[in-house]
Amino acid sequence: MDITRRPAQLAALLAAIACSCRQPEPEGYPDTVVKTIAVRQFPVVAIASPDGEHVYVANHRSDTLTVIRTSDDNIVAEIATADGPGGMALTPDGDYLYVANRMAATVQVIRTSDNTVVSSIPAEPGPMNLALTPDGQFLYVTMEDTTDVFVLRTSDSTFIASIRTGRNPVAIAAAPDGGHILVTNWKDNTVSSVHTSDNTVAATAPVGGMPWWLAVTDGSDHVWVVNRRSSSVMRIRADDFSVDDTVAVGRNPLALALLRGDRYLYVSNADDGNVSVIDTDSSSVVALLPAGGGASNIVPLPSGDKVYVTNLDDNSVTVYGR
Numbered sequence: 001m002d003i004t005r006r007p008a009q010l011a012a013l014l015a016a017i018a019c020s021c022r023q024p025e026p027e028g029y030p031d032t033v034v035k036t037i038a039v040r041q042f043p044v045v046a047i048a049s050p051d052g053e054h055v056y057v058a059n060h061r062s063d064t065l066t067v068i069r070t071s072d073d074n075i076v077a078e079i080a081t082a083d084g085p086g087g088m089a090l091t092p093d094g095d096y097l098y099v100a101n102r103m104a105a106t107v108q109v110i111r112t113s114d115n116t117v118v119s120s121i122p123a124e125p126g127p128m129n130l131a132l133t134p135d136g137q138f139l140y141v142t143m144e145d146t147t148d149v150f151v152l153r154t155s156d157s158t159f160i161a162s163i164r165t166g167r168n169p170v171a172i173a174a175a176p177d178g179g180h181i182l183v184t185n186w187k188d189n190t191v192s193s194v195h196t197s198d199n200t201v202a203a204t205a206p207v208g209g210m211p212w213w214l215a216v217t218d219g220s221d222h223v224w225v226v227n228r229r230s231s232s233v234m235r236i237r238a239d240d241f242s243v244d245d246t247v248a249v250g251r252n253p254l255a256l257a258l259l260r261g262d263r264y265l266y267v268s269n270a271d272d273g274n275v276s277v278i279d280t281d282s283s284s285v286v287a288l289l290p291a292g293g294g295a296s297n298i299v300p301l302p303s304g305d306k307v308y309v310t311n312l313d314d315n316s317v318t319v320y321g322r
Contacts (some may be wrong), residue, residue, distance in 0.1 A: 028262045028278060030300075030307045031287055034069060034321035035073045039066045043310040043317060044086050045297045049112070050094040052301040055308050057097065057317060058085040065099065065113065066317075068308070070301060073319050079115045082106050087129030087172075091136045091154075100127035107152070121157045123150070131172040131181060133196055140181045140194075142169040149183055152200055161199045165192040171213045175220040175238075179239075182223050184211040191225050193241060203241035207234050213255040213297075217262045226253045233267055233278070246279055247283050249276040259300040259307065267310055268295040275309060276318075291318045 040062035048055050048070075057066040058081075065085060067077035073237040084103030090096070090112075096109040100123070107121040107130070127145040132154075133140075139152040149169055151161040166185025169192075173182050180202060189209055193202045206225025215224045223236040226249075233256060235245035248268025253276075257266050265278040273295055277287040294309025295318070299308045307320040 008254055028322065029260055029287075030320035030322055031277070031289060032321055033290060033318055034306075036292070037066075037073060037075065037317040037321040038070060039075075039310075039315055039317055040064050040078075041315055042312055043296070044144060044309055044312065045088055046096075046299040046310050046317065047088045047090060048299050048301050048308070049090060050302065052303055054096060054112075055299060055317075056088060056090075057310060058088060060084055060086055060102075065097075065110075068112050069305065069319070070096065077115050079110060081108055081117070084118065084126075087127065087142075089130040089132040089139060091132065091167075094135075097138055098130050098132070098318055100130050100141065102126040102128060107139070107141065109157075109262075111125060119157060121152070123159075128170055129172050131174045133174055133181075134176060134178045138196070140174070142183065147185075149181070149194065163199050163201065164270065165194065165196055165201060165247060166190050166204065172212075173214050173216050173223075175216045176218055177220040179220065180238075182214055182216060184225060184306065185317075186210050186212060186228075189227075191223065193223075193238070205241045205243060207235050207236070208232050208246075209241065212253075215256055215258050215265075217258060219262075222262075224256055224258065226256045226267060228252055228254065231269075233265065235280075245283050247278055247285065249278075249285065250274060250288075254296045255298050257298040257300050257307070260303045266298045266300070266307060268298050268310075270294045270296060270312070273311075289320060292316045 040059035042061040044060040045058045055068040065079040069076045082101035083106035087100040089098045109119040128142040131140045143151045148162040167187035171184040192204045209229030251271035267276040275289040293313030297310045309318045
């Protein structure tokens with residue numbers, strides 16, 4: 001090509017090269033309320049199925065689970081549980097749902113194909129939250145008013161170990177790489193990391209006041225924790241378990257969730273009735289989304305196209321879309 005005689009072609013070529021080298025713009029995030037769904041009393045925890053087709057909501061004071069079909073956000077089923085359902089965990093294939101019933105001191109197993117309770121496992125003094133290892137072989141359980149996390153072998157529904165992490169462990173999550181379980185100890189204001197290989201505590205990090213919920217990045221390299229009394233979220237490095245970032249949020253933040261490849265962090269502010277959206281690249285709050293009273297648990301769909309927030313005071317679920 002004679003570049004001295006064809007400037008238009010040269011300009012087009014340079015533009016094409018620039019376009020091919022340009023980094024893609026980050027996808028946006030669900031920021032519009034597309035529906036509010038009435039559920040039963042005190043919807044404390046929710047979880048999405050691995051295929052994203054359903055969201056399960058635990059109604060703590062109604063002893064039920066509400067099943068929402070995400071294609072149209074209609075309620076398609078209600079499942080009776082034991083007393084005080086709360087934390088939940090789904091098997092990797094989505095075929096079975098574990099439910100912690102704190103008041104009944106049991107963990108129930110529900111077959112999701114027909115929403116039938118197939119077993120009930122005693123869990124004294126009362127299970128709070130649950131986390132399954134990525135292979136589905138072990139269920140880690142936090143118990144009310146204890147200092148330990150308990151380990152259930154799912155093949156025979158037997159508790160095989162207990163791990164002392166700190167006073168009043170509450171939230172629990174499995175790292176995607178399967179190597180660690182992360183636990184908030186709210187009375188100690190700490191977060192513990194537990195080796196799944198031998199069920200020993202690998203590290204404990206001091207955080208803010210009353211750490212409540214946590215989320216692990218897709219690469220298992222960071223843990224985000226929400227501090228209720230400090231009105232903040234903190235990021236912990238997995239390699240040395242040190243806090244390397246803190247972001248102020250609203251009043252009484254209860255839960256948080258990552259989406260869009262960990263680019264955005266949603267935080268529910270219960271006393272403000274809204275949700276803070278944090279851009280994790282800049283550690284800045286980029287939006288405040290309206291929610292219901294007592295905004296609590298946050299569940300993004302695996303696609304990241306929708307986010308569901310339970311509202312404790314309003315007995316509802318707020319759905320955000322694009």
